[in-house]
Amino acid sequence: MAYGQTGTGKTYTVGRLGKDDPSERGIMVRALEDILASTSSRSDSVAISYLQLYLESLQDLLAPEKTNIPIVEDPKTGEVSLPGAAVVDIRNLDHFVELLQIGEANRHAANTKLNTESSRSHAMLVVHIQRSLKEKEENDTSSVAISDESSSRHIPLLLKSKLLIVDLAGSERIDKSGSEGHMLEEAKFINLSLTSLGKCINALAENSPHIPTRDSKLTRLLRDSFGGTARTSLIITIGPSARHYSETSSTIMFSQRAMKIVNTVKLKEEVDYETLYRKLEYQVDYLTSELDRQQKLRVNEKVHMEKELKEYEATLAEIERNFAVKSENLEKEKSHLELEIKKLKEDLNTEKASKDRMSENIIQLETSVKHNEQQQLENSLYQKVLADTTKMHEQKIVELLKQLEDEQSRSASLEKQLNETKQHLSEAQRLLQMQENIAKDIKKELSRLKEESTSQIKLLQQTNDELLSEKALIYEELKSVQEKVLYEARYRKSLEDEVLKLKKALSENNADLESRGTYGMIRSASSLGGGDAVYMPRPIKTRETISGQRDTISKIFEEVGLSNILALLRSEDLDVQIHAVKVVANLAAEDINQERIVEEGGLDALLLLLETSENTTIHRVTAGAIANLAMNGSNQGLIMNRGGARLLANVASKTDDPQTLRMVAGAIANLCGNEKLHVMLKEDGGIKALLGMVRSGHNDVIAQIARGIANFAKCESRAISQGHRKGRSLLIEENALNWMVANSTTFSASTRRHIELAFCHLAQNEENAREIISTGGIKELVRILQESSREDIRNLAKKALNSNPLFLSGIQ
C-alpha cells in the first residue's frame, strides 16, 4: 500500500509503466516482471483484476460498466474475493502493461465523468497466482502400491497466492484542503476509509482481539491482506516542504503504528480436489483392469500347467512301459544265456576235446554276460534318471501350486487396495460435492444480487423513460418558443413603427382627453398600478433614439407606463386599440411583465376586448396576448375562471383567418398543459373548439392543435398514474381519437410526433383501450413502435402494447 498526502508520489512509486525505460517502472510492473520470471506457464497461472474504490463504490477498471462490485468474505477462511470483477490471465509483461494502460484510461474516463481526480479514489491491482504442486506424499502407509507407485502415493495440491497493490487516495485532512459540496462528500468518504484503515492498523498494532474491518469497503477489501497470515509492505510518501509539516508528521505517526504489526506469513495450500478426483478415478480403472488381466493370466497359467502335467504323466507312462519291455527282454536274454551256459558246461563235461574252443566260447559268453551286466547297470541308471525326473516334475508341480497360492494372495491384496482406493474416491467425491455446494451458494448469492440490481435497473429505466419523454416535450416547447422568438424578432421590427404611432396617439389622446376633461380617468387608472401619480407625457423621441432602443421593450414599458398602455386598450379609436393590444401582446411575451399586466387589470381588459371587439386584427393579437399569458401556470387558472376558454372558443367559431386560429389554438394548447383545468376546459367548450379548428387545414393551426392534444394527454396520463383522476380520457369523450388515428401520418414531422405522443399517452390508460381498439388504434401503436423517429415515443408505445392484454390479443 502506498499512503501519503496528495502529490507526494504514491502513483509515481506504484503505478508508473516505464514503457520506454525499464528503470522508470513502478512497483506494479516490477512485481509482475518478478512473478512472471519465477513462474512457468505449464504449472502456474497468473491473473489480475484492476479496480478503483470511489465514494464507497467499487468499479472494475478493466470492465468499467461493472460498478458497485460486491465484496465476498469466506466465513471459514476469512478470504476476501470479488466474484463480480473481471479476472484476466496474463500472458506476458507486455500484455500486463497493456491492461494497466486500459485500466488507467478507464480510471481517467470514469473520473472525468464524475468530475473528480485520480487522487480522490483508491486504485487496486489484485494479482492471483496459482501453482499446481508436484503433489504431496501421503503419510498413510496402508495404501497399496500398484504398478505406477510413485504417482499413486501423492495428493495433487494447489499453492495459491494473492498480491494486492494499493495506490491509496491522498490522506490530507478536510479542514486543510477546504473542501466543500461534492468535494466535501468525496473527502468524507476518503476520510472514512483512511480513518477506518488507521483504526484497523491501531487495533492490529495493539494486538486487539477485534479488528474493525467492517467499517469501510477499503478495510473489508484489505481484511485478508494486513495482519494475520499476509505479508504487508507500507510505502509512506511525504512532501519535504515545511508547509506540509503537520501532514508529514501525521503520516509518519501512522507508519510508526503500522510498523508495530507482527505478521506470520503462511502459505496457502489447497488440495486440488478436481485433479485428485480424476486421478483416483483413473486408479480405480487401472486397478480394475489389472485385476481382470491377472485373473485371466492365472486361468491361462493353470490350463497350461494342467496340460504340462498331463504331458509329463504320459511321458512317464511311456518310459515305464519301455522299461517293462526292456526288463522283460533282458530277463528273457538272461535266462536264455543261462540256458546256453548250462548247455555249454554240459558240453564241456562231455566234450573235453573241444576244451579250448569251449573255454574260448566260455570267455566269449563271459564277455557277453559282462556286456549284459553292463546293460543291466545302464538300465538301473536309466531307472534312477527316471525317478529323478519324476521327482523333479513333482517338485515343479508343488512349485506351481505354491505360485498359484501366491497369485491368490496377491489378488486378495489387490482387491483390498481397490477397496481402499474406492474409499478415497468416495471421500474425494464428498469433498468435491462440498465444494460444489459452496459454489452453488455463491452462485445463488450472485444471482440474488443480480436480480436486485436488475430490478433497480428496471426502476431506473422507467424513471429514465419518463425523463426522456419529459425532455422531449421540453424540447418541443423550446422549439416552439424558438419559433416564437423568431416570429417576435420580425414582429419587433415592425413594432418600432408601432411605438412611434402609439406615442403619437397617446399624446393626441391625452390632449384630446384633457380637452374633453377626462384626463383624470387615465390618471386614476395609472395611479391604480402604484406607478406615476400623474401621467406626464414625455416629449416624443426621435426615430433614431427609439430605433436604438427597439429591442428593449422594458424601456417602452417604463417610458409610456403600463397603466397608460392598458388604458389605451379601451380607446374608441380602433387604430389606437390595435397598436395598444400589439404592445401588450408583446409585453406579455416576457415573463417578467406578465405578473404586472395581470395585476394592473391587463388580463380583464384583454378578455373584454376579445368579447366586445368585432375586428379580426384585435381578435388575432388579443388571442396572441392571452396565449402568452397562458404560458404562466398561475395565469392559466385566472384565464379559465374569467371565462377565457369560452371567449377563445367563441372567436374560433366565428373566423377562418388562419393567423387568428393559430393564436386561439396556441392559447388553448397552453391551457391544456394544466391538468387541474381539464374538466373546466371541456365544460367551457375549449377542447371542442381546439379540435374544431382542424377544419382550417392550415399547418400552423394544426401544429398548435397537436401540441395542445399532446399537452392534454400527457398531463392526463400523469394524473391517472398518480391516482388524481380516473376513467376515460376527456379527449376521447370529445372524439379526438378518430382524427388522431386518421391524421397521424399526414402532417409535418413535429406535428406527427405530437399526435404520436398524445396517442401513446392515451394508450397507457386501460379505460381508453376499448375505444383505441375500435378506432384501429392497435395498428397505429404498432406503426409508432416501428416507425416513430423518437425513441421515448417508441418506448411509450412498447410499454402500452406490453402492459395491456387486450392490445396483445389484438395484435395476435
Ligand SMILES: Nc1ncnc2c1ncn2[C@@H]1O[C@H](COP(=O)(O)OP(=O)(O)OP(=O)(O)O)[C@@H](O)[C@H]1O
Ligand atoms: N520521486 C519522484 N521523482 C520525480 N518526480 C516525482 C517523484 N515523486 C513524485 N513525482 C512527481 O510528483 C507529481 C505527483 O506525484 P504523484 O501523482 O505520484 O503523487 P500522488 O501521491 O499519487 O498524488 P495523489 O494522491 O494526488 O494521486 C507527479 O508529477 C510525479 O511525476
